[in-house]
Amino acid sequence: MSQCAAFIVHLNSSHRHQYYIETKNPPLSLSLSPPYSCSFRLLLSDMNPRRPNSPPTTSLKLIVYVTIIIFLVLTSLSMILGKFYSIAAWNHRNPNLHRRPAAGCAVPEYKRRLIGDLEPLIAEEPTEVWEGLGKQEKNIKYLPTMSDLRRKNRLIYIDVGARDYESSIGSWFEKQYPKQNRSFEIYAVEADRRFHGEYRSKEGVALLPYAAWIRNETVVFGSKPIVVGKKVWRMRPFGRIEGAGEERDGVSAVERVAAFDFVDWLKTVVRPAAEDFVVVKMDVEGTEIKLIEDMVRRGAICLVDELFMECHFDRYVKCCSGQRINRFNYSYDQCYTLFSGLREMGVVVHQWW
Template identity: 55%
Template sequence: MEPSAGKLSFLRNVVVRLLLFGLFIVIVRFAYVITLAGESCTIGDFCFFSPSLNLAVPGTRSAALAVRAAASSGSAAVPERYASKDWINGVRFYSSYFQDLIAGGFLSPAAKSLCVETPTGRDVLGLREIGVTDAVGISRKASRPLVMSGEGTRIPFANGTFDFVFAGEGALERSPLPAEFAAEIARTLKPEGFAAFHVKANDTYSFNSFVDLFNFCCNVVKINDVIGFDSSMSHVREIVVKKERYGIYSHSNSISNGKCSVPEYKRKLVRNAEALIEEEPLKPWITLKKNVKNIRYLSSMVDISFKDRYVYVDVGARSYGSSIASWFRKQYPKQNKTFHVYAIEADKTFHQEYGLKKGVTLLPYAAWVRNESLVFEINHGPGEKVQGKGRGMGRIQPMQSSGGFDGVEVEKIPGFDFADWLKNTVSKNDFVVMKMDVEGTEFDLIPRLFETGAICLVDEIFLECHYNRWQRCCPGQRSPKYEKTYDQCLQLFTSLRQSGVLVHQWF
């Protein structure tokens, strides 16, 4: 009997160990699934020996998402990413959001759908979770099986492929080429298709800039404010557009017959500008330094993200360090945008230094109202000596009417139609900042900008108005160069602002 008792004891030990081992496996598997799902699974989801992994995301309609990346890709990092709180919150957010779009008639379960610039694919998964199974995303770096390689400015699909396109997480406003981004979405969208965007267009200026990007193809059909799911975009503006026109995007400025009117949303911004200095400053060279600190820059009041290009035009630039390097590149708030600079300077003594400057295009001419030859006086005020790079550019006149320069040193220069050049260089979808210091010619150029409609292409102007002001060199004496008074300059600034142009006084 002793051998038989020993055998039973051995078998009992084996069974106990097997049961303990099985219990251990159950506990480990349970803990693993709980970690992935974020909460306990239903019996249907808790499949111990399923050939592939089902990811249950609480708060969505289906308990099991059709993502089997762990089994198909063999990557150990994939399930860990899908298990994160950010992933789960993101999928839950997008599932709820797309469900609202279905309820509103902007999306259907049968829609062939694209999510643009989606590095995580949470929005793609949100679409599939609510039954929009024909959905895919693109990003520079592919993330299979949800996201394939592609860019918003070069979408790898044929014309009219999709019924619905989505660009979330501020993808459009982060794009360095928003106009190309918009054009690609319009190209790949079917006629009568919808595109939805999540952006930070919280001010009227940025919203209208967004609308301008799609005017060639689409109408805005829905605007809504949405609470986001993470701190990067805690408040989201939802904008939905419908493709109702089939034109091709162009950079035209859409100014017909030289007519334009500054839109009301820009006029409202003028009311927020700093007050004009109504009393003539006794020391304008000091007033400039003080006034710069008070300027309310447009880019400090609004979001400029939805502009096609960013352009700074310095009319009467003189040397590179005069205002481009010393003021614009150092002080103007650019919102991390890269501006291309056009330096307009007729004085050849300054031309050579511009050849070494990146991002700067020199126009070695004088800004004028026509294309014609001009003469300008080489100015050196009382007590000044004529020096190469220190000489000052004075008044300019057409060749045939230059008799007023008798006895004054003059130089022949080419002039060009500045308003016409501006209309051919920038568009209404560009963000254009201008500084104008043209020795009195502003009284010719500003009316020409209005006459041609080119004024509507400029977002912000820094204007030095030249008048017979008090001289720094000679106390009690006024400048003999200019006939205009300070009151006439103040009238010019006032009329510009009344017309809706955001202009700042520059001394």
């Protein structure tokens, strides 16, 4: 027994136990009955199969692996939440943009299927000058190139924020929009009196000399100055409904004009049961957010078959490196979220610049 190094006890159902003696020589085995006359260390192998004093490496490795995984998950979540925090906060302030349209506003199934065939939205804010990009973009997938207009009754084009005739009606819609040899009724919505005279001589174009809005009222219309650093640009009145504060600040170029309830008017003109086909271009210098909210809330968004919209945001300016204008209080990420939300509703919408 002097050669004993360790006794490994295997418990049997009987009173006798089999012991295996680990020695320097080839292993020996013997049978003994308690009580034992030899002093030795019992290792209950059925309870702890490891050799004595062996470190718990498996448990330590498991703890390390779990800690690393938790760290990576938390880091990823932190990055994602940091990226989308401002978007989520903006969505909270504009809940009507990300819910289903009002009851009775049904989007045809064929239009939902066509959403996936549209040109992809531009996810990253471009840094180059965008002037005219939307009107010349060759990748735009116009709805009439994917569907047949022959079954449609009336074809209607509504230019909200039309400005002068050549701004978009003459230069883009008349020349580039595919019409399948059909004629459109054209409505120009423009509150700026400087452009009204031109439309009197344009046959086939009905002028609505008011500001498109969410109710019938008189509004402050024009533009507050663009301020970048120490530079201030005063703008002439155009395209934007401002607040009463801009009327009193002494620097904004504003005037009072009549505004009309765009949704009420749209529901009067468009007849869904008659299979009217409606195209809307909307460029209203930031007022589009309120108008789209109202159209979704009141179920009028489904009256529009195809929407071309400029979402205005505070862009970088060429004059001052790293500086943005402070006119709209919207970011490009918020505009992208708006376009994405509309497409998820089934609205055929395109980014317009």
